[in-house]
Amino acid sequence: MKAQARLAGFSLVGVARAKEPTGHSFYRAWIEKGYHGTMEYLSNSIAQRGDLDSVLPGVRSVLACAMFYSRPARQESPRIAQYALGRDYHKVLRGKLRKLGLWLESQVPGCVTRPCVDSAPILERELAQNAGLGWFGKNTCLINSERGSWFVLGMLLTTAELWPDAPAVGGCGSCQRCVEACPTGAIVHEEGRWQVDARRCVSYLTIEHRGGFSREQAAWVGDWTFGCDVCQEVCPFNEPRASQPMRSPRVEEEGLASSREWPSVGHIATIEEGEWDLLTRGSAVRRAGWSGLQRNARANLENAQQTKG
Numbered sequence: 001m002k003a004q005a006r007l008a009g010f011s012l013v014g015v016a017r018a019k020e021p022t023g024h025s026f027y028r029a030w031i032e033k034g035y036h037g038t039m040e041y042l043s044n045s046i047a048q049r050g051d052l053d054s055v056l057p058g059v060r061s062v063l064a065c066a067m068f069y070s071r072p073a074r075q076e077s078p079r080i081a082q083y084a085l086g087r088d089y090h091k092v093l094r095g096k097l098r099k100l101g102l103w104l105e106s107q108v109p110g111c112v113t114r115p116c117v118d119s120a121p122i123l124e125r126e127l128a129q130n131a132g133l134g135w136f137g138k139n140t141c142l143i144n145s146e147r148g149s150w151f152v153l154g155m156l157l158t159t160a161e162l163w164p165d166a167p168a169v170g171g172c173g174s175c176q177r178c179v180e181a182c183p184t185g186a187i188v189h190e191e192g193r194w195q196v197d198a199r200r201c202v203s204y205l206t207i208e209h210r211g212g213f214s215r216e217q218a219a220w221v222g223d224w225t226f227g228c229d230v231c232q233e234v235c236p237f238n239e240p241r242a243s244q245p246m247r248s249p250r251v252e253e254e255g256l257a258s259s260r261e262w263p264s265v266g267h268i269a270t271i272e273e274g275e276w277d278l279l280t281r282g283s284a285v286r287r288a289g290w291s292g293l294q295r296n297a298r299a300n301l302e303n304a305q306q307t308k309g
């Protein structure tokens with residue numbers, strides 16, 4: 001199964017038992033504090049996220065897969081998070097997981113599989129940690145000790161019993177680079193755990209937040225037009241290493257790494273709906289919506305003006 005997943009282009013692959021997540025009470029407390037902002041799909045699915053059986057009845061195992069997407073150069077203007085520069089990873093990963101699922105179903109007659117990339121109510125990072133892929137950093141990203149955190153995750157849930165891996169162990173030690181570099185102070189330490197108050201997170205504001213920005217929110221966004229990579233850029237585990245490529249082998253041919261041509265921030269601030277539609281087709285950037293992307297670019301322009309003034 002793992003060999004098949006590697007052939008499909010995944011760099012990290014592991015198996016976790018489908019058990020009740022230990023971080024579920026933490027998840028609930030995070031929601032109760034309102035840290036999810038307006039992401040109602042998170043607050044509407046608290047119970048489901050503690051019960052994998054509600055996503056796939058009879059589930060026994062989870063195949064956790066990671067694909068790396070790091071690029072040689074960042075996209076500066078418009079400033080867009082690296083994961084979103086190529087083809088929408090949801091589509092790329094889901095297609096691969098679906099094929100892996102069909103393969104497993106052919107090997108284990110009667111078993112059922114379900115591919116999940118973000119959309120299903122599951123705690124992907126905890127499952128991936130249990131499958132040995134990486135551990136939770138202070139920025140809450142999953143970090144692999146050898147290869148860093150520039151990866152996206154996909155899960156294949158299955159009723160088949162697969163041999164589980166050992167959970168990943170590791171930690172940031174005394175390093176606080178991400179906490180200090182976060183432009184909005186979104187990474188906080190409460191109840192003995194590091195967590196992200198999404199309401200202050202630039203990634204949330206530019207991707208998930210709906211409606212206009214308050215003055216404070218507009219200033220927080222800075223020059224980011226979509227997403228934010230700051231807490232990963234400063235992470236020492238993400239320093240490029242010759243021995244460990246920061247991209248998965250199939251990333252280029254899948255289009256996950258290829259950049260499209262982005263118009264200027266000024267252009268995006270007033271982009272027509274039809275042009276936005278063409279520009280963001282098949283891209284994760286579409287998630288911000290037409291008015292959301294315009295709003296982000298307008299905030300970028302205002303912030304640039306203020307810096308000049």
Ligand code: B12
Binds near residue numbers: 026030081082151195
């Ligand atoms: C909502 C969401 C967001 C929100 C909230 C982020 C957050 N930190 O929670 C926002 C919009 C801000 C966001 C931003 C980003 N996201 Co996001 N996001 C998600 C999503 C859909 C749910 C995450 C969630 O449940 N959050 C709630 C909090 C409470 O959960 P948590 O932080 O995972 O908390 C767990 C741990 O704290 C754990 N825990 C704590 N201590 C301990 C101890 C032990 C022993 C154990 C077992 C567990 C444990 O318990 C909690 C529950 O499991 C996941 C996909 C998914 N379905 O999981 C992607 C996901 C986490 N995001 C991802 C990415 C790539 C990003 C960005 C990097 C994108 C960008 N460049 O802009 C940023 C990173 C910002 C950051 N520092 O977190 C990737 C992460 C890959 C990785 N290497 O970690 C995921 C997995 C999507 C994917 N399929 O690849 N995201």
Ligand code: SF4
Binds near residue numbers: 184
């Ligand atoms: S993504 Fe940006 S704003 Fe969000 S926690 Fe990381 S550094 Fe802070």
